[in-house]
Amino acid sequence: MEIRRSAAEDFDRIMQIYEYARAFMARHGNPNQWGQRNWPPGELILQDMADGNGYVCLENGRIIGTFFYAAGQDIEPTYRVIEDGAWLDDSPYGVVHRIASDGSVKGTGTFCLNWAYAQCGHLRIDTHGDNTVMQDLLCKLGFIHCGTIYVTEDSYPRLAYEKLPK
Secondary structure (H helix, E strand, O other), rough: EEEEEOOOHHHHHHHHHHHHHHHHHOOOOOHHHOOOOOOHHHHHHHHHHHHHOOOEEOOOOOOEEEEEEEEEEOOOHHHHOOOOOOOOOOOOOOEEEOOOEEEOOEEEEEEEHHHHHHHHOOOOEEEOOOOOOHHHHHHHOOOOEEEEEEEEOOOOOOEEEEEEEO
């Protein structure tokens, strides 16, 4: 597998992957995180591309996954307030959002998260409380549950995770 920045010509494929991911999440007990709002909207994906923060995962040249990645100091505004816990470290970090795969290759999520962590060595991510598939993956990869954050898109709390350098 390999990772590269997404480009305009990837847009339709990326949206197909998100359609698959919404159905997968609903089948696995998580219909509310993306499904009710048809999340993420195409405009946001195009903005990710324009900002250089959209990425795709390829297997033999075929796009099988996608995600948002950015790194810096205090880059995610919704992470400034965390309840029922605390972040482990205040240093600059990377953040992954909107990670999804088409389900065709086992381990795509692991590959994408490991790639993002390798870019910065300090990664934060959040997920819906019903997204047990992602929660299990994050725990398997050594992320620590740090507390609860809230996003601006809806009123559902998100479980916040962090992974620091070893």
